[in-house]
Amino acid sequence: MAQTVGVQAYRDEFPMTSEWAYLNHAAHGPFPARTVKAVQDYAASWASPSDFDDSRNEEIITGARVGIAELAGGSPSMVTFNGSLAEGMNLLANGIDWKDGDNVLIPVEEFPSVVYPFLNLEYRGVTVRFVEKNAAGHTDIGLIEAAMDDRTRAVALSHVEFMDGYKNDLKALGSLCQSRGIELFVDATQSLGAQLIDLNGSGVTAVAAHGYKWLLASFGIAVVVFAEGAIERIRPTYAGRMSVDASWEDSEYKLNFKSTAERYQTGGMNIIGLTALHSSLSLVREVSPEWNARHTAGLIDRLAAGVTESGYTVVSTLDPQYRSQIVAITSGDLKRDGEIVEELEKRNVAVTLRGRGIRISPYFYNSNEDIDRLLEALPPK
Numbered sequence: 220m221a222q223t224v225g226v227q228a229y230r231d232e233f234p235m236t237s238e239w240a241y242l243n244h245a246a247h248g249p250f251p252a253r254t255v256k257a258v259q260d261y262a263a264s265w266a267s268p269s270d271f272d273d274s275r276n277e278e279i280i281t282g283a284r285v286g287i288a289e290l291a292g293g294s295p296s297m298v299t300f301n302g303s304l305a306e307g308m309n310l311l312a313n314g315i316d317w318k319d320g321d322n323v324l325i326p327v328e329e330f331p332s333v334v335y336p337f338l339n340l341e342y343r344g345v346t347v348r349f350v351e352k353n354a355a356g357h358t359d360i361g362l363i364e365a366a367m368d369d370r371t372r373a374v375a376l377s378h379v380e381f382m383d384g385y386k387n388d389l390k391a392l393g394s395l396c397q398s399r400g401i402e403l404f405v406d407a408t409q410s411l412g413a414q415l416i417d418l419n420g421s422g423v424t425a426v427a428a429h430g431y432k433w434l435l436a437s438f439g440i441a442v443v444v445f446a447e448g449a450i451e452r453i454r455p456t457y458a459g460r461m462s463v464d465a466s467w468e469d470s471e472y473k474l475n476f477k478s479t480a481e482r483y484q485t486g487g488m489n490i491i492g493l494t495a496l497h498s499s500l501s502l503v504r505e506v507s508p509e510w511n512a513r514h515t516a517g518l519i520d521r522l523a524a525g526v527t528e529s530g531y532t533v534v535s536t537l538d539p540q541y542r543s544q545i546v547a548i549t550s551g552d553l554k555r556d557g558e559i560v561e562e563l564e565k566r567n568v569a570v571t572l573r574g575r576g577i578r579i580s581p582y583f584y585n586s587n588e589d590i591d592r593l594l595e596a597l598p599p600k
């Protein structure tokens with residue numbers, strides 16, 4: 220993966236950039252032009268039996284699998300698709316052979332779709348232990364380690380956190396969990412595509428992500444990528460015709476799960492969503508997460524200098540180890556921050572209000588001009 224084309228060429232894929240400073244990818248990632256066309260073409264082909272093309276479907280599914288594996292540092296055979304992060308996290312949570320009295324560790328203020336799948340296991344004797352943040356308000360590996368005991372079976376958390384973009388150190392967490400025989404389930408919805416992930420050999424069991432943000436693939440298409448060997452420990456909760464090594468017309472019904480992560484597929488797949496994912500991946504991979512991380516760090520540095528000059532506070536860390544492509548700033552008054560988000564929207568600057576303030580989330584096609592437009596539109600404090 221190498222970044223070969225300039226930001227302007229990427230902007231041509233997003234015609235709305237002539238009107239908008241769109242800095243809201245942590246909320247929604249828009250379709251690039253190539254994906255609008257790919258989905259339209261697929262929809263047209265579905266209108267006539269003469270255009271049905273199963274081999275094209277296979278190409279899309281295989282291509283999406285290869286693309287996702289590359290972004291996650293995993294293997295194509297260890298990728299499975301589903302409908303949301305919640306579904307992916309449920310797949311992981313339910314797959315453990317829990318014993319009464321086991322526990323799972325989750326940092327406080329995690330995204331709800333990370334938490335509920337485990338709360339729903341209380342009837343199986345599983346306790347969810349919430350781990351407090353440290354004095355700086357961040358998830359802290361030392362506090363996670365301190366909360367572990369010999370009944371801890373899993374840790375679940377986001378790679379990049381949705382409120383302020385804090386990026387957890389997956390390498391350090393992975394080696395901690397691996398050394399204790401604990402599964403590490405990672406929600407990468409806010410990082411896959413935008414930040415480097417190196418799954419295989421990291422000690423992370425699996426990363427899961429929904430596709431409607433940084434993968435530019437809209438709602439209803441999500442992924443789970445397992446590290447090599449991890450599928451042996453996560454039992455499929457659901458089974459269907461696609462989970463097994465058998466012909467679809469086989470009436471002997473031998474439940475022989477596939478040897479790959481396809482064992483977690485059940486029935487016919489969301490091919491429109493996969494079409495969008497497959498097409499958008501061709502652009503996201505052309506850019507590369509490494510290049511994007513550097514590019515967006517530059518944009519956020521420019522933003523941080525400008526907002527600080529205007530009297531706002533940067534809430535997120537800018538520490539190179541923990542920063543990401545998401546940043547939160549505040550006027551000091553959350554209600555006022557909400558009004559500012561609305562004022563910015565009226566001036567075609569898209570950002571979001573979250574619990575820590577105004578959340579700003581640029582991507583590879585955003586430019587210094589987008590940042591300057593936000594700075595100009597930001598009311599004086």
Ligand SMILES: Cc1ncc(COP(=O)(O)O)c(C=O)c1O
Binds near residue numbers: 306381408409
């Ligand atoms: C960290 C994180 N995970 C997951 C999601 C989406 O979850 P789901 O796919 O369950 O709707 C979001 C959406 O904002 C998010 O920020």
